[in-house]
Amino acid sequence: MSDAYLPILLIFGVSALNAVFMVALSHILNPRRPTPQKAMPYESGMIPLGDTRARFSVKFYLVAISFIVFDLEAVFLIPWAVEMRALGWSGFVAASIFVAVLTAGLVYEWKKGGLDWD
Amino acid sequence: MDLGNVASLSLFYPEIVLAGTILVLTILDLVVANKRAMAYLGLAGCLVALGATVDLYGTEPTLLFHRMVALDNFSLFFKVVTLAALVGAIWMSIGSGEVRQVHLGEYYIVLLTCGFGMFFMASANNLLMAYLGLELVSLTSYILTGMLPHNRRSAEAALKYLIYGGVASGTMIYGMSWVFGMAGSLDYATINAAMAEGGGNQIALFMAFVFILAGFGYKMAFAPFHMWSPDVYQGAPTPFTGFLSVASNAAGVAILIRFFYPAVSTLGQEGAWAFQALPALQWTDLLVALSIITMTWGNLSALNQRNVKRLLAYSGIAHAGYIMMGLVVLNNDGLNAMLFYVVVYLIMNLGAFLVVMIVANATGREDMDAYRGLAWRGAAFPAVCMMVFLASLTGLPPMAGFIGKLLLVAAIIEGQFYVLAVVAMINTVVSLYYYWRIVKTMFLDEPAPEDGPVAATASAMPLLGALMVLTIVLGVYWAPLLDYTTGSLGFFMP
Amino acid sequence: MLTEALTTSALLFVIGTFGVLVRRNAIIMFLCIELQLNAVNLALVAFSRYVGVEGQVFVFFVMTVAAAEAAVGLAIIISIFRHYRTVNVDNFNLLKW
Numbered sequence: 023m024s025d026a027y028l029p030i031l032l033i034f035g036v037s038a039l040n041a042v043f044m045v046a047l048s049h050i051l052n053p054r055r056p057t058p059q060k061a062m063p064y065e066s067g068m069i070p071l072g073d074t075r076a077r078f079s080v081k082f083y084l085v086a087i088s089f090i091v092f093d094l095e096a097v098f099l100i101p102w103a104v105e106m107r108a109l110g111w112s113g114f115v116a117a118s119i120f121v122a123v124l125t126a127g128l129v130y131e132w133k134k135g136g137l138d139w140d
Numbered sequence: 141m142d143l144g145n146v147a148s149l150s151l152f153y154p155e156i157v158l159a160g161t162i163l164v165l166t167i168l169d170l171v172v173a174n175k176r177a178m179a180y181l182g183l184a185g186c187l188v189a190l191g192a193t194v195d196l197y198g199t200e201p202t203l204l205f206h207r208m209v210a211l212d213n214f215s216l217f218f219k220v221v222t223l224a225a226l227v228g229a230i231w232m233s234i235g236s237g238e239v240r241q242v243h244l245g246e247y248y249i250v251l252l253t254c255g256f257g258m259f260f261m262a263s264a265n266n267l268l269m270a271y272l273g274l275e276l277v278s279l280t281s282y283i284l285t286g287m288l289p290h291n292r293r294s295a296e297a298a299l300k301y302l303i304y305g306g307v308a309s310g311t312m313i314y315g316m317s318w319v320f321g322m323a324g325s326l327d328y329a330t331i332n333a334a335m336a337e338g339g340g341n342q343i344a345l346f347m348a349f350v351f352i353l354a355g356f357g358y359k360m361a362f363a364p365f366h367m368w369s370p371d372v373y374q375g376a377p378t379p380f381t382g383f384l385s386v387a388s389n390a391a392g393v394a395i396l397i398r399f400f401y402p403a404v405s406t407l408g409q410e411g412a413w414a415f416q417a418l419p420a421l422q423w424t425d426l427l428v429a430l431s432i433i434t435m436t437w438g439n440l441s442a443l444n445q446r447n448v449k450r451l452l453a454y455s456g457i458a459h460a461g462y463i464m465m466g467l468v469v470l471n472n473d474g475l476n477a478m479l480f481y482v483v484v485y486l487i488m489n490l491g492a493f494l495v496v497m498i499v500a501n502a503t504g505r506e507d508m509d510a511y512r513g514l515a516w517r518g519a520a521f522p523a524v525c526m527m528v529f530l531a532s533l534t535g536l537p538p539m540a541g542f543i544g545k546l547l548l549v550a551a552i553i554e555g556q557f558y559v560l561a562v563v564a565m566i567n568t569v570v571s572l573y574y575y576w577r578i579v580k581t582m583f584l585d586e587p588a589p590e591d592g593p594v595a596a597t598a599s600a601m602p603l604l605g606a607l608m609v610l611t612i613v614l615g616v617y618w619a620p621l622l623d624y625t626t627g628s629l630g631f632f633m634p
Numbered sequence: 635m636l637t638e639a640l641t642t643s644a645l646l647f648v649i650g651t652f653g654v655l656v657r658r659n660a661i662i663m664f665l666c667i668e669l670q671l672n673a674v675n676l677a678l679v680a681f682s683r684y685v686g687v688e689g690q691v692f693v694f695f696v697m698t699v700a701a702a703e704a705a706v707g708l709a710i711i712i713s714i715f716r717h718y719r720t721v722n723v724d725n726f727n728l729l730k731w
Binding site: 267268271272275279282283292295298299300302303306307310311314316317318320321324325326 | 681710
């Protein structure tokens with residue numbers, strides 16, 4: 023089985039070597055004449071203001087928290103959707119109750135102000 | 141009996157009442173401005189659920205929801221304990237100054253949800269259900285611990301609890317995954333059958349059980365998984381600390397017994413309730429060692445604590461060690477003593493935390509100095525109650541704690557675990573020192589000039605009185621409780 | 635195949651446990667816990683190929699609980715960040731670690 027993947031491994035190896043070789047070669051051969059303009063992030067653009075590693079607003083975390091919770095909804099709905107015809111109406115009712123409970127949670131979050139941006 | 145989903149609902153009404161209360165509170169939280177009313181509604185919901193649980197008591201052992209949940213007297217007993225702890229905790233919260241600062245609506249919803257999770261810890265008949273119950277309790281506990289606003293201690297305790305809890309539950313399900321792989325099922329009865337045939341690699345199986353024990357032991361604050369307990373006790377709001385100390389411990393005992401008896405032991409002779417540990421798993425020696433380490437570590441660490449909540453946390457670890465003694469003897473007497481001790485511990489420890497809350501309400505402090513001359517500063521009744529609770533926690537004669545400890549020690553002496561019995565005795569003497577240091581501070585020390593009078597929280601008094609009376613009455617007339625625990629040992633055996 | 639999957643899972647689990655013990659950044663510690671849970675998921679899926687579908691159902695629930703735990707955990711980490719302006723656990727000194 024592993025024989026079939028040998029060419030892929032070869033390609034990975036060759037491309038990795040190639041990349042390393044190119045970078046190393048340009049590093050060795052190029053002449054270095056540094057000027058302040060060349061050291062800037064955008065050579066002919068605006069001068070950047072402040073640190074780029076700014077902290078994200080805490081509001082993003084709130085959205086992230088909501089996202090991971092509701093994201094998991096799909097994990098439970100997909101198995102039901104795949105076998106929907108076999109499960110019939112009882113499966114539909116169960117899935118509906120599940121979605122209804124999640125909706126109640128969403129309404130609660132909404133009313134509590136968890137979705138307000140400001 | 142083995143019921144399906146819809147048929148199970150008719151035997152599931154305590155849970156339905158509790159879940160209904162939680163949902164109603166969630167809706168009310170959005171529309172009602174007066175959050176205090178929610179406490180009373182939660183209290184009413186718990187009392188109705190308590191009535192329903194008592195009503196169900198004595199029904200024929202049944203498996204609900206396709207063998208996921210067991211309904212037997214054992215699970216009903218722990219549901220009663222959980223609901224009693226919930227009622228106590230809500231009552232405490234109504235009078236607590238600390239709780240007044242938090243978002244009251246969410247506080248009660250999450251507190252009730254925590255109790256709801258304990259229901260499933262007590263009645264799980266499947267590793268999946270045990271895991272879900274345990275996680276429901278854990279997640280709600282993290283939230284409640286970190287709920288105090290603008291309080292660094294509370295936030296820090298919550299983070300610590302979260303990280304320890306996450307590692308413990310991760311370790312536990314890793315063990316569960318191995319048990320699943322070797323037994324081929326998550327159902328306790330099937331696991332038991334597979335173990336009895338000697339299925340699986342013995343060493344791997346033993347490791348898996350140690351991992352699972354880590355998760356359960358962490359809920360009970362069991363050495364060496366107890367590190368979270370002192371900090372969480374200290375950081376969390378006091379009514380929740382009281383609830384956590386008794387209910388989390390009880391739920392841990394329940395999940396442990398249900399796992400170690402129906403799942404990995406076999407019933408020796410029918411009727412006598414003698415069990416045999418499966419040859420694949422000689423877990424009794426392991427549990428004896430853990431029990432000795434837990435009680436000794438807890439007691440020795442408690443010796444030089446200045447914060448009373450922290451001291452009670454270490455004493456709680458020691459008590460977890462005492463309770464564990466009952467598990468190793470593999471018979472009915474040991475289990476009976478464990479259940480008895482769980483009830484007694486509930487009463488006396490909740491009482492002790494109630495006094496801590498009263499003092500904290502009046503002085504805003506929890507350290508030993510706040511208790512200086514408490515009896516002479518207008519809080520004679522709480523001081524006397526505290527003395528009763530501490531005497532009971534030590535295990536002194538006319539109190540309920542004495543009977544509890546006596547039953548445990550009697551069971552292990554009968555099972556010929558003499559070393560364990562001697563260690564337990566020595567530990568009791570050690571604990572005498574730190575418990576009575578509090579009593580001495582309350583009664584014999586002169587109040588310093590800066591110690592103001594302590595106004596006792598009026599709403600907490602009836603509960604305090606009731607707990608004190610129960611502590612003394614159960615020390616003298618324990619037969620009804622013992623009958624109740626004996627009757628509660630009806631497992632659903634495979 | 636089972637051996638390979640279980641070895642990978644054990645390795646992941648050890649990395650996760652080690653990470654929690656060694657790293658001092660609360661969020662990284664939290665990620666290491668998630669790594670432990672994923673190790674468990676891998677073991678469960680590998681086992682369930684041989685012994686039954688129950689393991690896959692367990693995986694769904696582990697994932698759900700992990701998401702809930704992540705939500706609660708992030709909220710707690712944010713609340714502690716507001717107090718300390720850092721998430722390094724060595725700086726949290728009110729309680730003994």
